[in-house]
Amino acid sequence: MVEFAPEVIDTIIRASALLGAGFAMIAGIGPGIGQGYAAGKAVESVARDPEARGNIITTMLLGQAVAESTGIYSLVIAIVLIFTI
Amino acid sequence: MIEFSPGTIEMIIRSVSVIAAGLALIAGVGPGIGMGYAAGKATSGVRRQPEARGAIVTTMLLGQIISGSTGIYSLVIAIYLVFA
Amino acid sequence: MKYINNPDRMQIEIIKRTYLVSSLPIAYSLISGEFETLLGFVFGLVISTLILRLRVINIERSLDMEEEKAETFIRNRYFIEYAIYLVVLVVARTNPSLNFLAAAVGLFMMKFTVIMWVIFDMAKGGLKNKLQEYKDLKEDKSEKGGN
Numbered sequence: 001m002v003e004f005a006p007e008v009i010d011t012i013i014r015a016s017a018l019l020g021a022g023f024a025m026i027a028g029i030g031p032g033i034g035q036g037y038a039a040g041k042a043v044e045s046v047a048r049d050p051e052a053r054g055n056i057i058t059t060m061l062l063g064q065a066v067a068e069s070t071g072i073y074s075l076v077i078a079i080v081l082i083f084t085i
Numbered sequence: 086m087i088e089f090s091p092g093t094i095e096m097i098i099r100s101v102s103v104i105a106a107g108l109a110l111i112a113g114v115g116p117g118i119g120m121g122y123a124a125g126k127a128t129s130g131v132r133r134q135p136e137a138r139g140a141i142v143t144t145m146l147l148g149q150i151i152s153g154s155t156g157i158y159s160l161v162i163a164i165y166l167v168f169a
Numbered sequence: 170m171k172y173i174n175n176p177d178r179m180q181i182e183i184i185k186r187t188y189l190v191s192s193l194p195i196a197y198s199l200i201s202g203e204f205e206t207l208l209g210f211v212f213g214l215v216i217s218t219l220i221l222r223l224r225v226i227n228i229e230r231s232l233d234m235e236e237e238k239a240e241t242f243i244r245n246r247y248f249i250e251y252a253i254y255l256v257v258l259v260v261a262r263t264n265p266s267l268n269f270l271a272a273a274v275g276l277f278m279m280k281f282t283v284i285m286w287v288i289f290d291m292a293k294g295g296l297k298n299k300l301q302e303y304k305d306l307k308e309d310k311s312e313k314g315g316n
């Protein structure tokens with residue numbers, strides 16, 4: 001039977017938490033692609049209908065701000081994993 | 086009973102945090118792909134309607150200001166992991 | 170957002186508003202005497218201003234290219250920008266007279282300002298619309314009362 005000393009268990013848990021923080025930040029890919037896609041579509045519609053540009057820019061920025069939230073969730077999880085475990 | 090010496094513990098934590106920092110840096114790819122897509126649309130828009138150039142530049146600039154920040158989040162975490 | 174058609178004016182406006190918003194944390198850190206926070210914050214703010222200029226120049230250059238070429242151009246420029254951020258954050262972390270988190274917050278300040286600006290603009294527009302509706306309603310009522 002294999003037994004671990006308490007320091008070994010602590011080390012394994014701490015190492016896994018750090019690795020998990022690194023994995024959590026991969027989620028930052030998603031909002032980046034989505035926000036860029038929104039900017040591309042907004043540019044397309046500004047070129048199609050220049051009169052409506054004020055509304056288009058406002059809508060684009062609000063949509064991007066909402067899309068950002070998943071990135072912030074992953075950041076919060078990473079910070080929690082690093083600093084509390 | 087398996088036991089680690091303090092040097093081994095130090096080494097494991099250090100190596101794992103460097104690996105995690107490398108994984109976190111992958112997130113910087115996303116904004117690059119998105120911004121590239123926006124730039125392609127902007128060029129075709131200017132080709133179609135040259136008088137809307139100013140509005141297109143402003144729209145792209147505001148989009149880039151917002152979308153660049155997810156990369157910085159991952160950078161902050163990565164640097165914190167490396168220099169902890 | 171009055172100056173949408175004029176990118177040069179818009180940049181000045183964005184920078185002005187960002188500095189206006191960030192004068193609050195600067196004043197707070199000056200009063201409380203945390204000079205590392207102050208230095209880190211100003212460092213991040215200056216770098217984000219310079220990156221804004223870089224982005225405008227890159228966008229202006231990319232607009233005259235072919236579509237696929239512009240895509241790769243902006244993507245490569247973004248990776249250069251990412252490397253600049255990496256260097257800036259490493260410097261802020263290793264230098265003991267700069268606060269790391271304050272530098273990161275300074276880099277985010279411009280984005281925060283733009284989002285707040287849009288939300289305020291929208292709230293103002295909504296308030297104006299509501300007032301207009303109320304006025305119309307009142308006029309309708311007075312007309313009816315007159316009849």
